[in-house]
């Protein structure tokens with residue numbers, strides 16, 4: 001595709017949408033060919049999953065949409081997930097910078113290959129003003145239920161898998177629109193607006209993201225304020241499950257929340273909460289922030305307080321560290337009671353993380369509980 005015409009990027013438009021409109025304005029053999037011109041000479045790929053190389057995109061578009069960091073910030077979900085955790089793209093052990101790591105176009109734009117949402121009124125206004133409509137990031141956040149402009153419930157668009165692979169699809173070209181959620185959602189309009197606002201505040205935040213440790217410490221302070229921690233810093237599991245189910249039960253049947261709010265999902269959440277580097281999903285993180293702090297701003301203030309007051313070293317000398325220590329000790333005790341011959345080498349195979357943690361931070365207890373077994377030398381002579 002030879003690019004002669006550039007559309008004007010509209011506020012909050014996704015990278016996928018910008019690419020689709022560039023394709024619309026220029027002649028190309030097909031949409032995959034257009035993708036190669038915009039994002040690099042990757043082998044034959046699906047359009048919606050096309051690997052994104054932003055330096056190539058910016059060179060091809062003569063930096064009209066900005067340099068790679070600007071495009072990444074203004075048209076993708078990259079910084080949103082950097083703040084809230086657990087991006088939908090998998091990073092390798094030595095990941096390339098996100099702007100040229102080759103993550104999929106729809107994943108970077110919408111946060112998921114299967115998430116396509118429309119506000120009918122936005123689409124109508126777009127068509128009246130520009131004859132084409134656009135995809136917006138604010139409609140595709142994990143907690144987006146209503147349009148931030150019109151306040152109306154978003155609609156789920158379901159372009160076919162085949163179609164998304166072959167060509168770009170703009171909102172007016174989709175069929176099979178269904179309203180998001182059912183009765184449970186419409187009777188909780190206030191909650192939906194609040195959750196949507198929370199997601200957008202995260203998206204629009206321009207401060208440097210806090211560390212995982214600071215975020216976790218702030219969440220624990222919120223849990224403590226709700227009486228959900230014991231005096232030794234352990235999570236009151238039963239009360240925690242009751243509270244979260246009571247508060248977000250109306251989302252339990254929503255496809256984006258069913259797994260996170262299932263008993264298994266909440267169990268994973270509790271386990272990861274107690275682990276210093278345990279990854280919290282974006283949905284879990286957002287629900288906890290909404291529940292414990294109400295707004296992104298209040299949560300950020302708490303993070304700042306944690307950073308200032310603690311000179312933060314993750315889990316060092318805090319209640320959380322006790323919870324982690326208890327977790328690893330219990331893992332060790334469970335192993336000893338289950339094994340007829342409990343040795344360190346077997347414990348390493350059964351729970352390597354706990355073994356490493358105990359050796360590093362709790363060596364005296366570990367030595368007394370599971371001492372190193374030394375082979376007795378064979379007695380070579382009687383006396």
Ligand SMILES: [Zn+2]
Nearest residue numbers: 119122147150
């Ligand atoms: Zn709208």
